[in-house]
Amino acid sequence: MTKIELTVDGAAVSDDVEPRMLLVQYLREKLGKTGTVIGCDTSNCGACTVHLDGTSVKSCNVLAVQANGRTVTTIEGLADTAEGELHPVQEAFRECHGLQCGFCTPGMIMQAVDLLGENPHPTEEEVRLGMEGNLCRCTGYHNIVKSVLHAAEQTSTGATA
Amino acid sequence: MIPVQFDYLAPTSVEEALAALGEHGDDAKIMAGGQSLLPVLRMRLNAPEVVIDLGGISSLRGIRDDGDAIVIGAMTTHHDVRDDALVKEHALLVSKAAAEVADSQIRHRGTFGGALAHADPAGDLGAPALALGAQFVIAGPGGTRTVEAADFFVDLFETAIGDDEILTEVRIPKHTGWGAHYEKFVRVAHQWPIVAVAATVKGSIDEARIGLTNMGSTPLRASAAEQALAGASATEDGVRAAADLAADGTNPPSDLNGAADYRQHLARVLTGRAVLKAAGN
Numbered sequence: 001m002t003k004i005e006l007t008v009d010g011a012a013v014s015d016d017v018e019p020r021m022l023l024v025q026y027l028r029e030k031l032g033k034t035g036t037v038i039g040c041d042t043s044n045c046g047a048c049t050v051h052l053d054g055t056s057v058k059s060c061n062v063l064a065v066q067a068n069g070r071t072v073t074t075i076e077g078l079a080d081t082a083e084g085e086l087h088p089v090q091e092a093f094r095e096c097h098g099l100q101c102g103f104c105t106p107g108m109i110m111q112a113v114d115l116l117g118e119n120p121h122p123t124e125e126e127v128r129l130g131m132e133g134n135l136c137r138c139t140g141y142h143n144i145v146k147s148v149l150h151a152a153e154q155t156s157t158g159a160t161a
Numbered sequence: 162m163i164p165v166q167f168d169y170l171a172p173t174s175v176e177e178a179l180a181a182l183g184e185h186g187d188d189a190k191i192m193a194g195g196q197s198l199l200p201v202l203r204m205r206l207n208a209p210e211v212v213i214d215l216g217g218i219s220s221l222r223g224i225r226d227d228g229d230a231i232v233i234g235a236m237t238t239h240h241d242v243r244d245d246a247l248v249k250e251h252a253l254l255v256s257k258a259a260a261e262v263a264d265s266q267i268r269h270r271g272t273f274g275g276a277l278a279h280a281d282p283a284g285d286l287g288a289p290a291l292a293l294g295a296q297f298v299i300a301g302p303g304g305t306r307t308v309e310a311a312d313f314f315v316d317l318f319e320t321a322i323g324d325d326e327i328l329t330e331v332r333i334p335k336h337t338g339w340g341a342h343y344e345k346f347v348r349v350a351h352q353w354p355i356v357a358v359a360a361t362v363k364g365s366i367d368e369a370r371i372g373l374t375n376m377g378s379t380p381l382r383a384s385a386a387e388q389a390l391a392g393a394s395a396t397e398d399g400v401r402a403a404a405d406l407a408a409d410g411t412n413p414p415s416d417l418n419g420a421a422d423y424r425q426h427l428a429r430v431l432t433g434r435a436v437l438k439a440a441g442n
Contacts, residue, residue: 018166019166019168019169019212020163020164020167020202022163022199025163041162042200042204043199043200043267044351046266049266055240055269056266057266057270058266058267060203061195061196061200061266061267061270062195062199062270063169063195063199063214065169065171066195066214068171111265111266114265115265132264132265132350133264133265133266133267133350133351134264
């Protein structure tokens with residue numbers, strides 16, 4: 001067992017974990033944060049995407065011990081719950097119906113937040129490229145791309161208002 | 162699936178990492194970003210008793226100017242390599258290829274040195290490293306040594322790095338002002354390339370350097386095409402004869418993604434495209 005200390009969705013946590021434990025397992029099984037899902041188990045689908053020190057990673061392809069001393073944000077920590085509001089990207093996915101079955105949605109949203117952080121005004125092509133590590137098994141990409149573009153638009157409208 | 166049990170070591174210096182490697186020998190595996198290693202461990206294709214994580218060694222990260230070369234720390238992520246101003250100015254080809262590795266999430270974790278040490282012939286960074294004449298700085302119990310790119314890639318997943326050694330940095334000779342393009346052929350997003358061509362050219366065209374991805378058990382130089390491109394005009398007609406030489410001497414695999422002769426066809430077509438784009442046309 002290896003001791004780890006990290007911050008998850010704003011809360012400091014400390015645990016003894018097996019070195020082989022994946023970050024996604026740690027989040028789901030130890031912390032009960034089942035908002036982050038396991039899709040493919042092969043690091044292809046991106047459903048398990050979370051932010052590690054502010055950038056997107058596939059949490060099935062990171063060991064929990066590698067998150068020692070770092071900050072993890074999951075889909076559950078994205079919204080400002082104290083204000084009772086969704087994150088603008090979550091809001092955009094709801095507004096544009098950027099989901100069908102919804103299984104890929106947590107990962108899609110976390111990757112979209114990362115993408116917009118780096119490039120606040122992406123073109124449609126940049127969105128499609130930036131989201132290439134996230135698969136939607138319903139093939140509902142069209143509305144997902146619309147959602148990301150809508151979020152970008154809303155954010156820039158908000159910034160200039 | 163999850164990996165089998167292993168012990169985890171997180172050294173904070175290269176010396177500590179080398180000592181751990183010396184102590185555990187064949188039972189140990191070095192982990193850089195883990196983006197290739199963890200899938201292997203999860204699928205239980207490998208089961209080391211000890212994993213030595215280089216993630217805590219800050220001296221292995223970063224990019225610096227070293228006169229006639231830029232030096233990329235082995236643990237620098239693909240994302241950072243892609244966006245680095247020095248890389249863009251002096252080794253644009255490396256930035257272009259780093260941008261094409263896997264996907265955004267993988268590029269945030271995967272490292273330049275880790276990918277090169279993994280030496281997957283379908284990896285995106287070997288061909289540009291070879292084309293630019295990179296030098297690999299390798300630390301071992303007796304100190305450091307430097308290996309030329311032409312000697313670094315030995316075979317499938319095999320490099321000149323010894324069992325008791327660690328790749329610490331990669332020196333890329335400056336190619337300031339050279340145009341560059343990495344032309345990657347895939348059927349679906351974030352796939353390994355079926356074939357890819359890394360091309361960088363000086364002027365249009367005084368000199369060209371071309372590396373091939375997935376055209377043999379190691380990255381390859383398209384030397385015949387390079388020679389034919391010197392002095393060629395950067396037009397479709399001007400590069401066609403040279404691009405037709407791009408598959409000479411290659412021995413690509415045949416697999417579900419394509420037969421060897423199809424890959425050779427791709428290498429010729431993609432070389433033409435890559436050179437024209439590198440030359441700005």
